[in-house]
Amino acid sequence: MRLIQGNEACALGALHAGCTYYAGYPITPASEIMEQMARxxxxRxxxxxxxxxxxxxxxxxxGASWAGAKAMTATSGPGFSLMQENLGYAAMTETPCVVVDSQRMGPSTGLPTLPSQGDVMQARWGSHGDRPGVTLTASSVGQVYEVTVAAFNISERYRVPVVLLLDAVVSHMREGVELPDLPVVTRQAPADxxxxxxxxxxxxxxxxAGKPIVVTGxxxxxxxxxxxxxxxxxxxMLQRVVDRIDAAGEEILRTRALALEDAEVGIIAYGISARPARGAVELLRAEGIRAGLLELETIWPLPEQAIRDLAARTRLLLVPEMNLGQLVLAIRATVEGRTPVLALNRVDxxxxxxxxxxxxIRQAVAEVRVPVEPAFREVQHAAHG
Amino acid sequence: MPRMGEELRQYLREELMPGVWCPGCGHGNVLRGVVTALDRLHRKMDQVVCVGGIGCAGRSPFYLNSSAMHTTHGRALAYATGLKTARPDLTVLVTMGDGDAAAIGGNHFIHACRRNIDLTAIVYNNGTYGMTGGQQAPTTPAGMRSTTTPLGSIEPPFDISELARAAGASYVARTTTFDFEELPQYIAEAIAHPGFAVVEVLTQCPTYFGRLNHLGDPATMLDYERDLTFPIEPMTREQVAGQLPVGRFRRDVRPEYTRRYAELCDRAAAAAAAADGATDDEPLPRRDCALPRDPYEVRFSGEGGQGVILAGVLLADAAGSEGRQVVHTQSYGPEARGGACKSEVILSSREIPFPEVEQPDAVICLSPEAMRRYTGLRPGGIRIVEERACLGNTPADGDIVLPLIRTAVEAGGELAVNVVALGALAGITGLVSREALEAALRRRLKPELLPLNQRALAAGWGVGR
Incomplete structure (x- = not known):
């Protein structure tokens, strides 16, 4: 058991995954990843x-990835905004690499030391044009380590840039963790x-490596x-890379379930918001409301089947996010009205x-007696209002 | 112009020719210089990578039969830096236009010069943005026309070679597509040079720059280049006022980045091997005594520089080493020193769902502002307040006001007030054993800071009791 910080776990996970190259620029709250790598x-x-x-x-x-290195960088919102064009280039050129964005409250310079989940849509759609987008999240220090390894593995196996969204709390939080010996994937050399x-x-x-290769955006x-x-x-060519990610399934679509077996109401959360969601499940169960949590470690591509399955057997879903409602839009599109999907947001x-x-949840359960279409619309409206 | 020799065709990717360059464009002359230089240096094309930006010049990598990276606008040098630092054995050429290198990529250009990384940057300077239709570039001479300066440019242009020299490039030369012999010679010198090398080539754009400025056909534009420039050696003609000097401006041997980095790696590896003998502490026994409340929430608060975050880390580290579940969080402003900050620890016998302190069971206040800002204490909890934090604040009933700073000064330095406070808290509450805290100090502090902090811990423990 070691007491380590989220950003340190990210650096250790990267090294375990075989990362041999780091290029970065300092920014709060991601700088410790860079400092660890510099050390x-x-x-090695x-x-x-x-x-x-x-x-x-x-x-x-x-550039380093095309020299054969497993390579990464880490930043926060302002830097992530600057990276968008090259992120599109990495997608276009099917370049394995990992980009960590430890989110802080925006827009602009915003609240540099306070956490946010405001970069969810940017991670998926920030670069111009369509592209495959793989985005992972973590809510604990141990999970940061595991998800960082997974980010490299996915990136190497599918030749796709992978974004890892952390936030100021997860990055700076310290927890006592055991670092498991996880399997490592490395890009495959051609048979011929x-x-x-x-x-x-x-x-x-x-x-x-002996053969001239042309890489272009x-x-x-x-x-x-x-x-x-x-x-x-x-x-x-675009369809080919998008289909590759869509067809990948389990290795990419990582979720965690808490008390979902008999859940009548579901919370769908990711990143730091999954931690209070765990606490909320305990509070609600103690008073007789059968709540459960679907934690999304992968938010892009959205684990649609897991969300539809949950929607089919719950009275309502709540999506708490530290933004004004981003992933909830995609979740609503996935649920297609099967059950009400409420948004809970804060940007402070x-x-x-x-x-x-x-x-x-308590209030929604009281209001949503029968999840029929008119009630659904009202609740949705109220949640936005 | 003589025909390109058959022996040079092997360096070209002819399947992509004719390419995007207009008839009469000077970029082909520059490319001839590149392949001639590679031939003279006997470089193997499978060990050469040509990295290009966006624009007419940025297309050059496609026409060389080497590996090619055609990147994003302005960023070619940054991509090349990644390639070269990961594979220092490769010959990496970077082809950029003047807008690519000096406008959108200006920042990368000056930093590549500063780093002195062994790349060869070839800047095709035609004074305009050709691919997008002849707009003004940062190199467009004052008074010259472009499609965005129809009345003539009113901006002074960059002198790219001067810029490179000032920024620290260790090889800098400027020539023109008119200078048939110098062009391949400078490029060959630049490739062979062990450091960051810049060759700026003035090249003609008859389609836009020439047409908009009535400079005549491509051959006449070569005369324009000749008349515009003044060779610094050999001096064969008189310099006319306003002429641009051409020639080799600098060839210095300076420490090269990838070599210095390799030395740094060797030093780091040696230091790591030397430190490998250090052993970890013996594991401590589990602390089975129940927490006063489970989970138990602790908040250290004070101002930046008081070591508030470290106090929380030490408590979490010590409690974790005794088998407790722990989570530490921190909250601070932009100030590295001053401002209010807090550092919070939750201790529990089971997994901790929510990592932040909601209602602390124990609070330590080290500064007046922290005492005002971070309020809230669980009923039955304890608050330990540094006596000077009471300045302008009224302590609440039950507050334990202690001379923590004075105790730290007596122990050897005010710097250790955080560890005095930690000792006092542990002495009062019994959250962790003294052995665990001492082991945490050894793990987390530099050896030279240990004696002071060990004294501070003991003194704090005494004050708390």
Whole structure:
């Protein structure tokens, strides 16, 4: 058992996963990840570079990944905004890499030391154009470690940039944890290097390994050569990478269930908000309300089946988020009105106390007697109002 | 212009030719310089990576038969930095236009110069944005026309070579597509140079810059380049006022980044190997005595610089080492020193669902502002207040007011007030054993700070009792 900080767990998870390259730029509340890497990587003959800004940080990470390194960077909202163009480049070029965003309250400089969950939509849609988006979250220090390893594994297996959303509380929180020896995935070398097509599958060959390889953010053929005016090819290539993630299933769609077996009301939470949600489940169960929690470790792609299954057997769902209602939009679209989906939001940099979530459920249970369409609309409206 | 030799064709990716460059464009001349240089240096193309930005010049990687990274606008040097630091053995060329290098990528450009990383940056300077239709660039000479300066530019241009020199590039040369011999020579020198090398090449854009400024056909534009420039050596003609110097401006040997980094790794690995012998403390017995309340919530509060966060970390570390479930959180403002901050620990015999303190069972106040800002105490809880925190505040009934700062000063320094407070809390409540706290001090503090803090812990323990 070791007492470690969330950001330290992230760095340790990255090293366990085989990360040998870190490029970054300092920002609260993510800086400790960078400082840990600066301390730990050189002795392991890994590379640590402090870049001139976050744009350069992700650019260097992508360059290093194409040199064959498992590479990562970490930032917070303002830096994550700057990274969006290169995040799209990483998606377009199917580059394995991990980007950590420890969220702080925005917009703009906002509340730099206080937590938020405001970057949920940015993680999925912040870069222009469509792309596959894999985004993981964590609510405890132990989970930060596990999810960081998972982020690298997914990124390596599916050749996709993976975003890990932490927040100021999870990043700075310390808990006593055991660090498990988790399996590690590394990108696969091509079976036949001579016939290797850099954008034909999920196998990978770095630059400078004996075969000239072309990498471009322009739409390209499987060979890597640009096809900048061939729309049909571009559509095929985009669909190919999006389908790869959609078809992946279990390894990507990570969820945790608490007391869901007999739940009549469900809380769907992720990141730090899952912690008070756990407390709320205990409070509600103590007073006879059968509440349960579906914690989403993966928010993108949204674990749609798990959410639909839960919607089918609960009277209502509550989604507490430290933003003005982001993931709830996608959850409502998934639930398609099968059950009311209420939003509980705050943007004051404070984590929900468990009692606040419990009270929202208690009130909703009193109001939503029969989940029929008119009542559903009213409740939705009230939740927004 | 002579035909390119057959022997140089092996360096080209001819399947992508003709490419995006217009007839008469000077970029092909620059590319000829690159392949001639690679040929002279006998570089193996599978060990060469050409990284390009966005724009006409940024397309160069496609036409070289090496590995290619065609990146985002302005960022080529940052991508190349990633490649080169991860694979220092590769020859990495970076091709950029003037807008790519000096406008959108200006920050990366100066920092790459400063770092002195072994990259060869070739800046194709045609004084305009060609691909987007002839707009003003940061290099457009004052008075010249572009599609965004139809009446002539009123901005002074960047001198890219001067910029590179000032920012610390260790090799800097400027030439033109007119200078047929110098162009491949400087590029070859730059590639061979062990450090960050910049070759700025003035190149003609007959389609936009030339047409908008009535500079004539491509051949006439080469004459324009000749007349615009003044060779610093050999001096074969008189310098005319306003002419740009061309030539090799700098070739210094300075410590190169990837080599310095490799040395740093060796030092770090040696230090890690030396420290490997240090052993961990013996595990402590589980502390089975019940907590006063379970879970038990503790809040340390004070101002930045008082070690409030460390106090919480030490308590959590010590209690965790005795088998308790623990979680530590912290809250602070932007101030590294001053301001109010708090550090909170929850101790429990079981898993802790919610990590933040809601109603503390124990509160430590070390500063007046913290005493005012962080209120709330569970009924039956205890509050330990530093005597000076009462300045302007009225202690509540039941507050334990202690001379924590004075005790720290007597123990050897005010800096240790956090550990005095921690000792006092543990002495009063019995949350953790003294052995566990001492072991936590050993784990968390630099050896030179240990004696002071050990004295502070003992003194705090005494004050608390």
């Amino acid at each position: 730990m990587l050189p002795a 003959h890994g590379v640590f570079v402090q870049m001139e800004d976050e744009i350069a940080a992700l650019a260097a990470v992508i 290097p001579a016939a290797f097509l850099p954008f034909g599958g999920t196998d990978f060959m770095p630059l400078g 322009l739409a390209h053929a499987a060979s890597g050569l640009p096809r900048a005016t061939d729309g049909a090819n571009a559509a095929r 940099g404070q984590v929900f106390p468990p009692a606040e979530i419990a009270a929202a």
